[in-house]
Amino acid sequence: MAVPKLRFKEFDGEWFNIKLKKMVKSLDAGVSVNAENTPPENDEFSVLKTSCVSLGCFDTNERKTVKETIEIDRLKEPLLDCSLVMNRSNTPALVGASAFIRIAPKNTFLSDKLWQFKVFDNTNIEWLAFYLSSEKTLVQLRDLATGTSNSMKNITKPDVLNIDLFASQKEEQTKIASFLSTVDEKISQLTQKYQLLSQYKQGMMQKLFSQQIRFKADDGSEFEKWEETSLHTFLCESLIKGSKGNKAKKLTVKLWGKGVIPKNEAFQGSENTQYYKSSAGQLIYGKLDFLNCAFGLIPEYLDGFESTIDAPAFDIDNKIVHPYFLINRFLQKDFYQKNGEEADGSRKAKRINQSVFLAMQIGLPSLEEQTKIANFLSAIDQKIEVMAQQIEQAKTWKKGLLQQMFV
Template sequence: MQPKKPDLRFKEFSDAWDKKRLSALLFEHKERNYQREFDRNDVLSVSRNNGIVNQIEHLGRSYAGASVLNYHIVRKNDIVYTKSPLALNPYGIIKANKNKEGIVSTLYAVYRCKKNVNSDFIDFYFSLDDHLNKYLRPLVQKGAKNDMKINNQRVLIDPIYIPKTEREQEKISSFLTSVDNKIEQLINKETLLQQYKKGVMQKIFNQEIRFKKDDGSEFEKWKYKNGDKIFKPITNKNHNSDLPVLAISQEFGAVPREMINYKISVTKKSISTYKVVEEGDFIISLRSFQGGIEYSNYKGICSPAYIILRPFIDVNRSFYKFYFKTDRYIRLLNRHIEGIRDGKMISYRQFSDIKLPYPSPAEQSKIADFLSSIDSRIEKVQNKLKQTKEFKKGLLQRMFV
């Protein structure tokens, strides 16, 4: 049998990796919470993206029963297998506890590393979907209700490849942990920028912050106009069905469906009824009462169920792109459509009933440019975060066997 070695390796190591059953690396431990060491505030959740975390901090509440005496205790560096299927991990996930000690339901299996086995190495090994799913697939039987049928000892019967020395395990883990720390820093940076943007938008649209003209003088007082005095509905179906079909979502705005892998079959006959959306148009969607009105950076077509809005007076469209996403506007929208049910479209009349701020076009541009500059900073951080995550994924694929 050909010796197994990873493609990417620290230069001081050259030995082939050992193939060992997981039972040679881990053992199940059954420490329970009978002594009331932990309470319902210490229940842990196992998350694909966040690892093992406090359930209340992660989900906002505890889902534990009245008594947690029978729960498994999870110590630092313990390994936990959760038998809950996820979209990308249909046989559950395996994570190491890198955070606070706590307790988990008896539905979880808890393991501890044997001597010379690094828990972070095990965590990183199974953080690659290909490793995790290939390992668990032959072991897990699915029940009629998609529940997992596997006992805790069976989880340990198959082999994985592991370095001969704990030192190499630790070096791999330490390096990947430094990448994780960089990812966490970027996530925190993005969060802070988003919070800053939200706060400054609130102050701008409440007029706590005002911009000045280029000569230093004050802009005139803001006017307020009903929606139909600024925007008109557009129903243009003059197309040959050759434009991209746009998906309308709170997360992405109006974008071609292919960009977000949004797949839904439509007939040629139905597409012929679709409306043309021009770049810079606004769209009222089924979820506008929750997340505001969407903006399109693309020319395309969308379902006739949507209401397309286009300004007919002098405005900076980006100004309204930001305003329509403020908590303030969404509250106003909901106040004017009180009683609307989920799934019912907001009408143009309801949109028109709301008065919109109308600063001078010059001040609109100042505001839009300022907020766009924050968006540019956020986008740079998001791109760096995406690159770092891809870098980590490449490392996981090449640093393990």
Template sequence: MATPKLRFKEFEGSWLTSKIGEVFEVTSGATPLRSNKEFFKNANIPWVKTTDLNNAVITHTEEQISKIALESTSVKMLPKDTVFVAMYGGFNQIGRTGLLLNEAACNQALSAIYPNENISSFFLLSYLNHNVKEWKTFAASSRKDPNITKKDVLSFPFNYPTLKEQTKIATFLSTVDTKIDELTQKHELLTDYKKGMMQQIFSQKLRFKADDGSDFEDWDDITLGEISSKSLAKNKDESISEVLTNSATQGVIKQSDYFERDIVTTSNLKGYYVVEIGDFVYNPRISSQAPVGPIKRNKQCLGVMSPLYTVFTTNKGDINYLEYFFESSIWHDYVKSVSNSGARHDRMNIKNQDFFDMPILYPCLAEQTKIANFLTVIDQKIDNVTEQIDHAKTWKKGLLQQMFV
């Protein structure tokens, strides 16, 4: 028996302390044989996998199965308001949840917790999300990719109040989630708008005017080597110990902030390049976010980077414009055309000369500045919404710590 720190004033008394298996019926799904095409032909039955879970209501699934699969295999339909828990995938995946909006089936990597008329499914979902870290204590620590079992799910602790209080809590949290979803959608719309504007700008479908209303002159085609030089200074005396990395999503950041542990030590930094504030860094490692590797500007601090990176300093032009140019994809085709086809599959292999022969779209300085200022305003709006989302999530997390037992 226990009570939460924060509670709606009309409720009192202790919450019940139980286990999932004492309150709910729990089952798991199955995967139809993929070799049987009939199981996935004319498929219209939602089939939930761990990749469909986002700790919220499930609105769609990546895959569907056919009625034949449902009738011929151990896959079973699950009712609306079923709550899923991911059992496989390592510490980053186990315990992820999802709530069924409509009937669906699921695969064997999920535990399906059937709805109970005395328990709000959204309350259960919120409770499990709040306690997601607890699944680690149930994971098989001897395995490389820890997982949980149905037995673990059945024995997972579950504390709950009356249905009326559950519903009040669930309704309140649903309102908070709606606000976060609205902000997230606004963030996505602004991000898409920025991408669209960058496409128009760098294709020159959108041109800016001079302050007197006149047209700017045509853009020049120059090479990267004409406006920059490679930074060759190395950390020979090991006077700099801050190691930087270039992330496709986060830009140039401290390695200690990016990785869970330092992957280099201060004893092997002599051959690392010195990176000044304002320098650009090319990371040849490719990813879905950076198909030819990212070029980002160092705004962090003086640091050093692995020789695997290309560090360069610009000596001409508006540095903010150039940062947006490299954020675009306009230069990707060139890099693909000069990269070594025999390179590692996850890394571009480009000679220095070819890299610095990269063509740069180069308007006059005044238009560069107008472009940079325009895109900066959009970025500021995106950052503002990001801050609102972070604040809302932090506020919700604080509420959950006090509203649940």
């Protein structure tokens, strides 16, 4: 029988099989316009990026500002309240991704890579948004995607409209949509708290590293002045040779961002390339991604992994500098962007070599004050991590609900 595993008790009977085109009046796309890659301010005209929609979530910040009058006049398909938007062209993982937008940002329009759904009266559009974001439907949509590039796939309007799905009567659709929207609201609240905590940390780091806020010693006395110190004073390059070729897993040199090296940032090495052993606790940076804040402390799960010469690793003298103080100082824009201007090479291959890096300077307080700063920031990070775990748990719960509340 075509019935969901989890159902509200006031409903019974089978769900009916129906083509999506019997529920959807039209899929309407916008147009490609010239726009500035910055979020709009004060209700400026804007066009949505394809990244605005990602697996059931809508990010209002993923918009580009349209300022030229000639481009504003070309804008087509305004984003509506209570709308459903889908990616028709994206990476293999995100093509077909969709999201429900309850309140549309003002003066916002679709690009040519996005569709906006218009539905018939027999369909609750929010219910349909949840249906389309379920893993079963996403797999179906990805299977329809075509394209010669492995990085970009497309789905066509006829293929999407001919999808078969199972639907309930609109009354039950509305009940399901109302329930799942409360789950989304919970995720939204947790996400907002996560963002506020992250913003608080960023604000505190700026004040701490600019010395607007200073800690005091345990006896209540003032700490001494910070001293400008060259990085080579407490960093020592580690060049322990590892294997050549593809015999072991290596660290890839990509933008890790904000001091985090993800578990999946590893790959099988290339033939005849020399790699270097890395150890947990070492500092590592991407020569080619310096300007993008590609720094990290090697975690325990990457102990013994290897990196190329483009991702040098350094031992840290813990008697001079606290590693967590150091990595957070490196994450400040006034460090990596200002010092990144010293990069050598062509525009497409700018790099910061070890000698240039080690000659850089940072303001260094006493180790005791460093430790107080590190402990303070670490406590905030722990709260952020707990919030991130709660968000993931809520998303996992929602994923399970989607699997059980739809046929």
